[in-house]
Amino acid sequence: MLKRKIIYRGIFMGAIAVLCLAAVTYGASDTLKDNVYQVEQLKPIDSVPKLKVGDKAPDFTLPAVSGGKVTLSQYRGKKNVVISFVPAAWTPVCSEQWPGYNIAKTIFDRYNAQLIGITVDNIPTLYAWTNQMGQVWFPALSDFWPHGAVADTYGILRSDGTSERALFVIDKKGIVRYVDIHDINKRPPLDDLVKELEKLKK
């Protein structure tokens, strides 16, 4: 009798497990097609700002997907810099934001601005991700190790180790001119950035 009870319980649990697993797989099947990992609604901002307009932008050196390293101060006196931090590769909003910038090079050129993209992912992940964008014209940098150190310096490291979705405009003198720590769930409109770049000309 006891043996029979165990068998029934086993069948019951197994059936539930199979059905629930099927439910998860079915829900995700469409997204798997594009390899983009769907993320639920996240806390809009999960860090304490450390930088404000007028501050000197902290210098950093990070490895780039294309090889070599990029240092922020290498642009000093030459170009304005726009830093786009995105939370993580292969996530929905981020997987759109950079492809948009990728076709807006003329806008950045118009304001003599160098775009720099940074995520806390490692280089191989960033490589695979940016490659499927058809390669990007701007340096994509990895703030992977020490993990999120630059994001932390810029006050945008979230408690789960990703970064905020943030934009920093830094002028040729290395001064922060615009900070947009955006709701992580939303894409910042290009218009806001253009407005800020326009101000640099004045």
Add this chain to the structure above:
Amino acid sequence: MTKRILIFFAALAICLAVLTNAPVASEQPPTTGDVLESITLPVPQDQNAKNYLGVTGEGSFTISQIKAQVVIIEIFNMYCNNCQREAPRVNELYQAVGKNPNQKGKIKMIGIGVGNTPLEVEVFRKTYGVPFPLFPDEDYSIHKATGEVRTPYFIGVKINADGSLSVFHTKEGGFQDPAQFLKQLVAASGL
């Protein structure tokens, strides 16, 4: 034992409910045979775009007012990688329509940039030299009304005599061969 069977079926019902409801959006994407809800768009400022659509003045117009028998609507997003990749082929589709005297003027194309500002749509238009009118859907209202489809998404509609729009074709994702896609559209529309 009866109790156990009851629990089993209750659990089964819950799992089936999860299974069937998982991917459902607030509005369903249009399917062939549907009547597409009226979509209102701003009259473009560009005279060439006005001439193409056959609309005049300022303000807004609806898709049924476009001077055509068939309208191909591309739901796109300037930021979407697949839409960028597809853009040259969509342009080829436009060129193919223009080259065929039986289709030119009867089939018109428009694009709707979901979540895009006018500036973002303009960047897309300029980058790919898109020859047909593009409209921003900044607040996602058209996107929501059309079932929040993944982009790019194509909807072929026929403009009926009473101004209603019959959906005769929908397609998620890109098409490999513009000429072949046009053939499909023409056949399905009954032009």
